[in-house]
Amino acid sequence: MKNNMRKIIFAVFACLYALLQPVTAQNKDKYEEWGPLNGKDWGCLLRTGYILGGTTPMPLPAEIRSIGQYRPQGGFTVHFDAYKMFNKRYGVMAGVHYFMEGMFTGAEVKNYAMGIQMGEDYLEGRFTGTDETESFMAGFTIPVMATFRLSPRWNMNVGPYASFLIYRLFEGSVYDGYLRVSDPTGEKVEISKENPATYDFSDDMRRVLWGMEIGFDWKATKRLTTFASLDWGMNSIFKRNFETVAFPMYPFYATFGIAYLLF
């Protein structure tokens, strides 16, 4: 953990250092050379990429003992972004992103508080065993970001976003373990892989999510850019009154792709 914090701090300082570099004459030419086309102060980008990530509690609760399986699902995105530069190095960028993203995970959990509502019946308790989850979301994200040119060819974009989900899925099953009904002293009920207890919380997911996006663009040519970005959810994917999953679950997805400067 500590090590990671150091890396983050180093990265942040590296960014600041880049931002505060004096714009030398030679650099000035380069910024113009790699800037918007035809001496304009704006541009439009079409991006496409692969999304990879997951929906997870942050940090992982102690009840999650190991993550044995992980597979990204879906993972396709198309962005249309427009930006306007205020000067050679600072500007704003906004856009519309269509995304399809998801994951499948298998985790070993211990004494994991859970409850399932089905109609008027409710079963709750502590589960120890394997928990498999499949989560999928598709929809549109609208980010509004500040854009900084770290160097002639490097851009950093940071800002909030809102996502509007068209398709929501969150389902899974628990098996190879046992449930203690109500609390750890309650009745023990074994659950096998052949006969798992399944859940589907898709309808308990929010339709609108928000978070922060941070992205880095690197211009390979004047029109073609490679990029990586990260969408970090700041509100739980579940509605406020949903208590079955005992902790908030945040979407956390990275995108890797290419962008084409349209005009």
Place this chain on the structure above:
Amino acid sequence: MKNRYVLPCLLFSVLSVFTACIQEEPLNSECDIELCSVHLSDPQSVFFKEADTAINVRSIDKEIVFYVRSNVSKDILSAIPLSFKLTSGATIVPENGSVQDFSGSGVTYTVTSEDKLWNRTYQVRFKPMPELNPEFSFDYFELETSRQKYYQWFDFDIFDQRQDLWATGNSGFALSRSSALPDEYPTVPSDTVALSGKAVKLETKNTGSFGAMVKMPIAAGNLFLGTFDTQSALKDPMKATQFGVAVQHKPLIFKGNYKFLPGEKFKNKNGYVYEDSIDAPDAYAVFYENTDAEGMSVVLHGDDVLTNEHIVALARVPYFEITGVTTADPWVYFEIPFEYKKEVDDYKLRNFGYNLTVVFTSSIYGAEFSGAEGSTLIVDDSEIVYE
């Protein structure tokens, strides 16, 4: 230029934060006695058989009872060392293995979980082996004590000692239908339709969304001599029904009275409707050897209660009339002699070496979750006639 490393650095940091967050394992919260055993130099003087010296404790049990010979002296019972197998990390008071006095009403043990946040108390008792009252009135029942959700049945022996020898699948139904009222369970008392006192009403019920989820869409009403182990109810339902109680007499005849009405649609566990099939109930009594050649205990379960090689004799109602289940409908009396397949060993019989179970169910294929919702069997004044 430094900023060339910014992107890889930042992404690496974020991904490692994400993956390296498995925290330290929390301490255990459970605090069960899993196994309770007595180690004596001469167990035969206290117990009828070796297998009775150790008890697998179910997760719902609050009372652990060792059944002993009725002539065991108070001196022996006043100094018995008990050993426990507990949840890993849990601690017990009084100490594991310590000698305690069981000549009175028993000893209370408290188990505390490894994380010290949870505890459970158990009563451990030594009682003379109960002698099954072979006349079943079905007049004594109560709401289960801890949650008051469903009924359970008991009886009294000839000395007016309470005995808890009857079991039902109601606790399994409670898992799937938490919102059900006590009278909506598959096995309920019947007030109005009864020959004498109360009768017992068994009705095949829908188990709701939870039942459908685990492919157990119905629960047949059942009542039997033995225990129901909810722990395996979902994983291996055939093993949940543990049939039989130890007896000291040879059964000859199985008698009783019933009314029956089948439900409308006979379905299998996948919901397939068999148009031409009509549901039927079942009632039988099985007498079997409760230990094998090596002295290991034998218990019949849902999948072998009629076929196990240790069965000595069987009495099964061959056919049920459809009578209707209202007060106006007639009772049908049955009287079935036991058919013996093996000789009965008198010495073994005196030492509780045989078990007897009596089983009633509202759907004959209920153990496989096939049957008609609504099938109702009412039973009253049943009896086992001993030799």
